Amino acid sequence: MNEQKPGFAVSSFALLVIAFLQVPVIVVVLAGFSETSYLTIPPQGLTLRWFGEVLTDPTYLSAIRISLILAVSATLASMVLGVAAAYAIHKKMLPGSDAITSFLMAPLVVPSVVVGVALLQYFTLIGWRGSFLALILAHTIITVPYIVRSVLASLSGIDPSLEEAARVLGANGPSAFRLVTLPLIKPGLVAGALFAFVTSMENVPVTIFLASARQTTLPILIFSSVEMGVDPSVAAVSTLLIVATAVVLLLAERWAGFHKFV
Amino acid sequence: MSRLVLEHVEKRYGTVPVVKDVSLTIEEGEFVSLLGPSGCGKTTILRMVAGLVEPSAGSIRIGEKDVTNLPPNKRQIGLVFQSYALFPHLTVFENVAFGLRRQGESGNGFSARVREALALVRLADYGERYPRQLSGGQQQRVAMARAIAPRPRVLLFDEPLSNLDAKLRDEMQIELKRLQAELAITTLFVTHDQSEALSLSDRVCVMHDGIIQQYAPPEDIYHRPATAFVASFIGKPNRLSGTVAGNGADGRIDCGQGLTIRAAAVAARAGSAVDVFIRQEAIRLSTTPEAADNALAGTVAMRSFSGAHVQYVVRLPNGTELVVETPSSGPASDLAPGSAIHLLVSAADVFALPAAGRAS
Incomplete structure (x- = not known):
């Protein structure tokens, strides 16, 4: 690559853009520390009270728990389906691999609201409306493209002779996959899984159509809290979500070289 | 095993x-x-x-x-x-x-x-x-x-x-x-x-x-290449085409314009078209006429040096060009273009095979 130092003007402009993009995050984080009982910027006083309230409020705790269960289940399901799909596409096991790839990527392209409405109609039709399984399925559908994409990227970097070498050395098909291919796609799989997890954790547009009242996820709760009139606990829980997401992504970058897959 | x-x-x-x-x-x-x-x-x-x-x-x-x-x-x-x-x-x-x-x-x-x-x-x-x-x-x-x-x-x-x-x-x-x-x-x-x-x-x-x-x-x-393909693929052969003038022990190939080449074992029928292969390294060079199965007079058209070997392009009187490889330390390793030279080829090093299955 041509490593040329950008000029002062370019660097400062880039910094400005980055700062601009971070303003909403900074605002939310600051608001969470305010002593007032309403959202205000700049925060007045400094307190951890709202964080305490969030972490003891059963509504929030239940929402966090539901979100985590949902995200973990959807991510695991996506990993299984996504790896299988990516492997089949990569090996051209089926005719029309390109069409299948586009189809699997569709949830990334179609607006989430449309996906939400479509799934609502579908689940109503088959009588699954309001079931938690339906919600997990929906999240699996919207997260599977991330896994397929990152695993496909990993697979394309693997010498096809490696699996053949394993087979000649006495491994049957499944063990050749488990012993050779799987370890080699692990970075891509981990990156895709983390992205899927984060996507599920923060999803509103699809969840809002499908979640019953007893299945309020964290982003839905935040969404409705903001509608009902806000106190800084919303900002506090958002801050927690931001920090958790940032930690997960940092780990992903450290562990798997995340940027290569997204 | x-x-x-x-x-x-x-x-x-x-x-x-x-x-x-x-x-x-x-x-x-x-x-x-x-x-x-x-x-x-x-x-x-x-x-x-x-x-x-x-x-x-x-x-x-x-x-x-x-x-x-x-x-x-x-x-x-x-x-x-x-x-x-x-x-x-x-x-x-x-x-x-x-x-x-x-x-x-x-x-x-x-x-x-x-x-x-x-x-x-x-x-x-x-x-x-x-x-x-x-x-x-x-x-x-x-x-x-x-x-x-x-x-x-x-x-x-x-x-x-x-x-x-x-x-x-x-x-x-x-x-x-x-x-x-x-x-x-x-x-x-x-x-x-x-x-x-x-x-x-x-x-x-x-x-x-x-x-x-x-x-x-x-x-x-x-x-002893069995087919024209093998003869053309192995070694660095010159290829001529000709017709069989005599076969068996009296192997002679007429390559046209007065050029007849002797080959040791020609299986093809007399009169049939064959490809004749002579390896670059099987041709001996001499500045004086010598007796050989095939003794051909020619002129050096080009010389190129590649370390252990020297390669010459030699033009025969009938216009055919043959590439000859000779050790760079040998006697005929420093001939200038235009020099007259004699090519000596044993009949055993000439392969005449039915013209089919060419490598190039």
């Missing part, structure tokens, strides 16, 4: 035949090369023996066992890939251990066998390294150790030396020969490099267009 037998093996992709009715026997412990230009079907044959490609017809036997329908993991074969295909996430030790572990080996005897295989390729101290920390030649040797560690019945090589530079390739060639002699494993070696095939093999199988052209010891391949 077993003999490998291919009987009437064919492979078609759709309607395109890649391997056509190939029958081949490799005796126990024998080293056989499949030699041919790219696209001749040699790699497809190797992959069929390994079980990675399914034959369209025919059968493959290893020892007494018909393996035609066995998956690769049940064939007890060692395969060294062109790309080496070392497992990048495993250490050298684990790479070599891979096949033994699949056989359910473990414990002390098992480690000893891995170390023994590594010692055979002189990499005993490299077990803890990862493949990416090794040079190309070392990776190549790990690939060999990995292939031989499970004691396969047949060893297959798919152009294993083509990714190495020339110097390393010569070293590895010697190493390979030593190793094969030591282990005496039945070996099938696929290559497009004739010097590799000739120097390593007990027998060479020359292939073209999915068909075996000649299957014989290296000396026969070189000195």
Whole structure:
């Protein structure tokens, strides 16, 4: 690559853009520390009270728990389906691999609201409306493209002779996959899984159509809290979500070289 | 260790035949090369023996066992890939251990066998390294150790030396020969490099267009090519075309415009069209006329020096040009263009074969 130092003007402009993009995050984080009982910027006083309230409020705790269960289940399901799909596409096991790839990527392209409405109609039709399984399925559908994409990227970097070498050395098909291919796609799989997890954790547009009242996820709760009139606990829980997401992504970058897959 | 037998093996992709009715026997412990230009079907044959490609017809036997329908993991074969295909996430030790572990080996005897295989390729101290920390030649040797560690019945090589530079390739060639002699494993070696095939093999199988052209010891391949393709593919031949003027012991080919060339054994009918092959290195140069089966006068048209050898383009009186290679330390190594020169060719070094199946 041509490593040329950008000029002062370019660097400062880039910094400005980055700062601009971070303003909403900074605002939310600051608001969470305010002593007032309403959202205000700049925060007045400094307190951890709202964080305490969030972490003891059963509504929030239940929402966090539901979100985590949902995200973990959807991510695991996506990993299984996504790896299988990516492997089949990569090996051209089926005719029309390109069409299948586009189809699997569709949830990334179609607006989430449309996906939400479509799934609502579908689940109503088959009588699954309001079931938690339906919600997990929906999240699996919207997260599977991330896994397929990152695993496909990993697979394309693997010498096809490696699996053949394993087979000649006495491994049957499944063990050749488990012993050779799987370890080699692990970075891509981990990156895709983390992205899927984060996507599920923060999803509103699809969840809002499908979640019953007893299945309020964290982003839905935040969404409705903001509608009902806000106190800084919303900002506090958002801050927690931001920090958790940032930690997960940092780990992903450290562990798997995340940027290569997204 | 077993003999490998291919009987009437064919492979078609759709309607395109890649391997056509190939029958081949490799005796126990024998080293056989499949030699041919790219696209001749040699790699497809190797992959069929390994079980990675399914034959369209025919059968493959290893020892007494018909393996035609066995998956690769049940064939007890060692395969060294062109790309080496070392497992990048495993250490050298684990790479070599891979096949033994699949056989359910473990414990002390098992480690000893891995170390023994590594010692055979002189990499005993490299077990803890990862493949990416090794040079190309070392990776190549790990690939060999990995292939031989499970004691396969047949060893297959798919152009294993083509990714190495020339110097390393010569070293590895010697190493390979030593190793094969030591282990005496039945070996099938696929290559497009004739010097590799000739120097390593007990027998060479020359292939073209999915068909075996000649299957014989290296000396026969070189000195007694069976088809025009083999004659044109092996060595650096000059090719002339002519008609048979006399056959059998009185082999004479009329190449037109007063040029008649004597050949030792002409099988073709008198009057039939043939290709005449004379290797560059089989032509002797002399500044004075000498008696020979073929003594041709000519003029040097071009000279090029390539280290150990000098190559001349020599024009004969009838306009035919022949390329002649001579040692650069020899007597006729410094002739200027325009010099008169005599070409001496023994009749045994002239091959006259039916004009078909050309390499180029």
